[in-house]
Amino acid sequence: MDSALIVHRLHFAFTATFHYLFPQLTMGLAPLIVILKTLALRRNDETYNQAARFWARIFGINFVLGVVTGIPMEFQFGTNWSHFSRFAGGVIGQTLAMEGMFAFFLESAFLGLFLYGEKRLSPRMHWWSAVAVFLGSWISGYFIIATNAWMQYPVGYERAADGSVQLSSFWALVLNPWAWWQYAHNMSGSVITGAFVMASIGAFYLLWGKYVDHGRIFVKTGVIAGCIFSILQVFPTGDGQGKMVARHQPATLAAMEALFTSQPGAPLIIIGQPNAEEKTIDNPLYVPKMLSMLTYRRWEARVQGLDSFPQEDWPTNIPLLYYSYHIMVGLGTIFIAISVVAVLLLWRNKLFQARWMLWILLLCLPFPYIANTAGWMTAELGRQPWLVYGLMRTLDGYSKTVSAGNGMFTLLGFMGIYLVLGILFLFLVRREIERGPVSEAGGGH
Amino acid sequence: METLWFCIVAVMVAAYVVLDGFDLGAGVIYLFAAKGTPERRMILRAIGPVWDGNEVWLLAAGGTLYFAFPQLYASSFSGFYLPLMMVLWLLMLRAIGIEFRTHMENPVWQGFFDVVFSVSSALLAIFFGAALGNVIRGVPLRADGYFFEPLWTDFRVGTNNGILDWYTVLAGVVALVTLTAHGALYVAVKTENELNRRARRTALALWPVQVLLTVLSLAATCWIRPQVLDNYREHSIGMLVPLVVTGSLIVMFWAGRKGLEKAAFLGSCFYIVGMLVGAAFALYPVVLPASTDPSYSLTIYNSAAGRHGLIVGLSWWIIGIVLTLGYFVFIYRMFRGKVKLEDAGY
Numbered sequence: 001m002d003s004a005l006i007v008h009r010l011h012f013a014f015t016a017t018f019h020y021l022f023p024q025l026t027m028g029l030a031p032l033i034v035i036l037k038t039l040a041l042r043r044n045d046e047t048y049n050q051a052a053r054f055w056a057r058i059f060g061i062n063f064v065l066g067v068v069t070g071i072p073m074e075f076q077f078g079t080n081w082s083h084f085s086r087f088a089g090g091v092i093g094q095t096l097a098m099e100g101m102f103a104f105f106l107e108s109a110f111l112g113l114f115l116y117g118e119k120r121l122s123p124r125m126h127w128w129s130a131v132a133v134f135l136g137s138w139i140s141g142y143f144i145i146a147t148n149a150w151m152q153y154p155v156g157y158e159r160a161a162d163g164s165v166q167l168s169s170f171w172a173l174v175l176n177p178w179a180w181w182q183y184a185h186n187m188s189g190s191v192i193t194g195a196f197v198m199a200s201i202g203a204f205y206l207l208w209g210k211y212v213d214h215g216r217i218f219v220k221t222g223v224i225a226g227c228i229f230s231i232l233q234v235f236p237t238g239d240g241q242g243k244m245v246a247r248h249q250p251a252t253l254a255a256m257e258a259l260f261t262s263q264p265g266a267p268l269i270i271i272g273q274p275n276a277e278e279k280t281i282d283n284p285l286y287v288p289k290m291l292s293m294l295t296y297r298r299w300e301a302r303v304q305g306l307d308s309f310p311q312e313d314w315p316t317n318i319p320l321l322y323y324s325y326h327i328m329v330g331l332g333t334i335f336i337a338i339s340v341v342a343v344l345l346l347w348r349n350k351l352f353q354a355r356w357m358l359w360i361l362l363l364c365l366p367f368p369y370i371a372n373t374a375g376w377m378t379a380e381l382g383r384q385p386w387l388v389y390g391l392m393r394t395l396d397g398y399s400k401t402v403s404a405g406n407g408m409f410t411l412l413g414f415m416g417i418y419l420v421l422g423i424l425f426l427f428l429v430r431r432e433i434e435r436g437p438v439s440e441a442g443g444g445h
Numbered sequence: 446m447e448t449l450w451f452c453i454v455a456v457m458v459a460a461y462v463v464l465d466g467f468d469l470g471a472g473v474i475y476l477f478a479a480k481g482t483p484e485r486r487m488i489l490r491a492i493g494p495v496w497d498g499n500e501v502w503l504l505a506a507g508g509t510l511y512f513a514f515p516q517l518y519a520s521s522f523s524g525f526y527l528p529l530m531m532v533l534w535l536l537m538l539r540a541i542g543i544e545f546r547t548h549m550e551n552p553v554w555q556g557f558f559d560v561v562f563s564v565s566s567a568l569l570a571i572f573f574g575a576a577l578g579n580v581i582r583g584v585p586l587r588a589d590g591y592f593f594e595p596l597w598t599d600f601r602v603g604t605n606n607g608i609l610d611w612y613t614v615l616a617g618v619v620a621l622v623t624l625t626a627h628g629a630l631y632v633a634v635k636t637e638n639e640l641n642r643r644a645r646r647t648a649l650a651l652w653p654v655q656v657l658l659t660v661l662s663l664a665a666t667c668w669i670r671p672q673v674l675d676n677y678r679e680h681s682i683g684m685l686v687p688l689v690v691t692g693s694l695i696v697m698f699w700a701g702r703k704g705l706e707k708a709a710f711l712g713s714c715f716y717i718v719g720m721l722v723g724a725a726f727a728l729y730p731v732v733l734p735a736s737t738d739p740s741y742s743l744t745i746y747n748s749a750a751g752r753h754g755l756i757v758g759l760s761w762w763i764i765g766i767v768l769t770l771g772y773f774v775f776i777y778r779m780f781r782g783k784v785k786l787e788d789a790g791y
Contacts, residue, residue: 064544067497068537072530074507078522079529082591085522089515090750094758097512100505101765108501109772112494113779120779158751164515166751399523401593410530417534424541428548 022066028194054437084397099143107136149179195226461502470628472566574620578613
C-alpha cells in the first residue's frame with residue numbers, strides 16, 4: 001500500500017479520535033446541565049445551581065479543547081484530502097458550511113454568556129443561554145453526522161461533466177435516512193458518556209464523604225439518564241443503524257461479524273479472534289442462528305458472507321473492524337446491566353449506601369469513551385475501502401501533492417501538541433474535581 | 446451567482462479579519478502594554494466573551510469557501526499545507542493561552558501562558574498577512590489545478606515560489622502592524638486609566654509606520670503584479686477603495702490625537718475592510734493566480750460548485766447570517782462599555 005495514503009489516513013484518524021473525546025462529553029453534558037438548571041429554577045434550590053455551575057466549569061474546559069481540536073478537522077478536508085474535497089465538495093460543502101452558520105455561531109456566542117454572564121443575566125435568561133449552548137452543540141452534531149452519513153450512503157447528488165459530484169436535492173442530503181439513525185445512535189452515545197461521567201464523579205464524592213449532597217444529585221441524574229440512554233442505544237437506535245448497514249453495506253456487516261461464508265441460519269459470534277488468512281474464527285463462542293434473526297427477523301434467513309463480494313470491496317482491516325464492533329456492543333450491554341441495577345437500587349433507596357455499586361460507577365468512567373470511539377471506528381473502518389461508499393475509493397481521495405514526509409511531519413506535530421493538551425486537560429479537570437461544586441471562588445470559569 | 450458567492454466569501458473574510466483582528470492585536474500588545482496581572486486581566490476580559498465567536502468567522506468563512514468553491518479549497522489548502530498546519534497549532538496554543546491562564550493563581554503558570562498567548566497572536570497576524578500575500582502574488586499552479594509550496598525557496602518573487610519571499614514577508618509585516626494598531630485601539634475603547642493611555646500611545650506611534658507600509662505594499666504589489674490595476678482602470682467605482690483607505694487613515698490619526706477612541710477604532714475597521722476589498726477587487730474574477738502559466742489560474746468560474754447547490758445555499762445562508770448578526774449585536778451589547786475587574790470572568 002502507498003505510504004502517503006497510510007500517513008494521511010492516520011493523520012485524520014488520530015486527530016478525529018482525539019477530538020471526539022471532548023465533544024462527546026460536551027454534547028452529552030449539555031442536556032444534563034439544562035436539566036440541573038431547570039430543577040434549580042423549579043425548586044429554587046441553590047444546591048442544583050451549584051451542581052450546574054460545577055458541570056459548566058467541566059463543560060468549559062472540554063469545550064475549549066473540543067473547539068481547538070475541531071478546527072483541524074475542517075481544515076484537513078482541504079489539506080490532506082483535497083482530491084476528495086474537489087470530488088465531493090459540491091455536496092458535503094453544504095452541510096459543513098451550514099454547521100458553521102447555524103451551530104458554531106450560536107454555540108460560541110452563548111457559551112460566553114453561559115459561563116461568565118450569570119451575574120449579568122436573570123436566572124431565566126441564564127437558563128436560556130444554557131439551552132442555546134445545548135442546541136448549538138446538538139445542531140453541530142447533526143451537520144457532521146449528515147456529512148458522514150452522505151459518505152456512508154450517498155444521496156441527493158448527480159455526476160457533473162468533470163467527474164465530480166454536485167448537489168441535486170438539498171432535502172435528500174439533509175434528510176438522509178442513514179443520517180437520522182446515525183445521529184440518534186451517536187447522540188444517545190454521547191449522553192451515555194455525559195451520564196456515566198456525572199455518575200462517576202458523584203460516586204467519587206459519596207465514597208470520599210465530601211460534597212455528599214451534590215454527589216447524590218450527580219449519581220441520581222447520571223444513573224437515570226444513563227439507564228434511559230443505554231437502552232435507547234441498543235433499541236431502537238443501534239438496531240436501526242444496524243439495519244441500514246445490512247441493507248446498504250452488506251460487505252461491511254459481514255466483516256463486522258467476521259462472517260466469511262454466506263449461510264442460512266448464521267450464528268452470532270460473541271467472542272473469538274477472526275483469522276483473515278484462514279477465513280475462520282479462532283476460539284469462537286457463539287449463539288447459533290442469532291445473526292439471521294437479528295438481521296432479518298427469521299432464524300433460517302440467509303446472511304451474505306464476505307465470499308459473496310469481490311475481495312477488492314472488502315473492508316481493508318477486518319480484524320480491527322470486528323474488534324471495534326464487538327467492543328462497542330459488549331460495553332453497551334454492560335452499560336445496560338450496570339445502570340438498570342443502579343436505578344433499581346435508587347428506586348429502593350439503597351443506592352447511596354451500596355458502596356460496591358458506587359465503586360462500580362466510579363470505575364466506569366473510561367468505558368463510555370472507549371465504546372464511543374469503538375463505535376466510530378466501526379463506522380469508519382466499515383466504510384473502507386471506500387471514502388464515499390460505492391463512488392470514490394480512499395486510495396483516490398488523499399492529497400497527491402502532499403508527500404508522506406510532509407504528512408508525517410505534521411502528524412508528529414499534532415501528536416506532540418495533543419500530548420501537551422491532554423496532560424493540561426487532565427490536570428485542570430482533576431483540580432476542578434478536587435475543588436468541588438461548593439467553592440465559587442477562583443479566577444477561572 | 447459565482448460573483449455573488451465571491452462577494453459573500455470576501456465579506457466573511459473581511460468580517461473575520463476585523464473581528465478576530467482586534468483580539469489578535471490585543472494579544473500582540475498584551476505583553477508590553479499591560480503591566481502586571483490586573484492590567485493583563487483587563488485585556489483578557491475585554492476580549493474574553495467575544496474572541497471565540499470572532500474566531501468562528503474563520504471557520505464559517507472556510508466552510509462557505511469549501512461549499513461555494515470546492516476546487517479552490519482543495520487546491521489552496523493542500524498547496525499551503527505546511528503553513529496552514531502551523532496556523533492550526535498557533536490557534537490552539539493561543540486558545541489555551543487565553544482560557545487556561547486563569548485556572549491557576551500562580552505567577553509561573555500565568556507568566557507561561559501570557560507569553561504563549563502573545564507570541565502566538567503575533568505569529569498568526571504575520572501568517573495571515575503572508576497568506577494574503579501569497580494569494581495576490583500567485584502560486585505555482587499546475588495544469589491539474591494543484592500545487593505544493595515549500596516554506597521558502599530563494600526569497601525572490603518568480604515562478605519558483607516559496608510561501609515566504611520578500612513580498613509575502615512584507616505582507617506579513619503590514620498585517621502585524623495593522624492588527625497591532627487595531628487591537629490597541631480596541632483595548633483603548635474597552636479600558637480606562639494607565640492601560641488606556643498606553644494603548645492609545647501605541648496606536649499613535651504605529652500610525653506613521655502603517656502609512657509608510659501601506660504605500661510601500663501598494664507599490665510592491667503594482668510592481669510584481671501589474672495586472673492588479675486592470676479592474677481599477679476598467680471600473681472607476683474601484684477608485685472608492687483608495688479613498689476609503691486614505692480617509693480612514695486620516696480619521697485614525699485625527700481621532701487618535703483627540704482621544705476619540707471609538708472613532709479611531711472605527712477608522713481602523715474601515716482601513717482593514719478597504720485594504721481587503723481593494724485586494725479582492727483587484728483579483729476578481731481570479732481567486733488564485735498561477736505564477737506558472739496564467740491559464741492555470743483558478744477563477745470563480747472554474748472552481749465553483751454546481752449551480753443548483755449555489756442557489757440552494759443562498760437561502761440558508763441568508764437565514765444563517767441574519768441569525769448570526771442577531772447574536773453578535775446581542776452579545777456585544779451585553780458586554781458593552783469599559784471592562785470592570787469586579788465581575789466574574791477571566
